[in-house]
Amino acid sequence: MESTLHHDDPANSPHRTASGPGRWLALITTVVCVVLALLFFQTPPGQNVVQLAGLADRSDAYTELSFSEPENLPKALPAAATVLKSPFVIQNRTGTQHAYTWTVEVSDSQGPSWTKSGSVQIADDQRAIVSPLVRVNCRTGRVTIGIRLDSGEGIHHGVACTDSGSGDNG
Secondary structure (H helix, E strand, C coil), rough: CCCCCCCHHHHHHHHHHHCCCHHHHHHHHHHHHHHHHHHHHHCCCCCCCCHCCCCCCCCCCCCEEEEHHHCCCCCCEEEEEEEECCCCEEEEEECEEEEEEEEEEEEECEEEEEEEEEEEECCCCCCCCEECCEEECCCCEEEEEEEEEEEEEEEEEEEEEECCCECCCC
């Protein structure tokens, strides 16, 4: 006797899908799990998991360099030798502790006139404020106070030399 299966009846079909509340509950649960996973991987702990799994590099690794009090930088100095405090901030976002070598250079139209260097060790996601005393010999025109890191970052500030004998900090 030959037996034949008829697939005309959806209840007997080998390709039937779940229906009713069970199907919607499974779909909603899946969507919620995916959304929660995506939200988790946007957080720092989630990003660490992705990096530890080798699925991503730390693409946001960088070093930030800025003057700590840019509003207090002088706009003009007397045409004489002056010693300034020139604090700057180094922010380490490289993923590891880093030793930075910094250089402060004062220059004018005749070239560099004064240089000072130092180094500072900074843990990841930390910052250091460096406050060197900078000797500026303002002759004529403008001088530039430049700060450079061995990692390549640099900032500078231009100052006008005045004949009046009084500096302008505002």
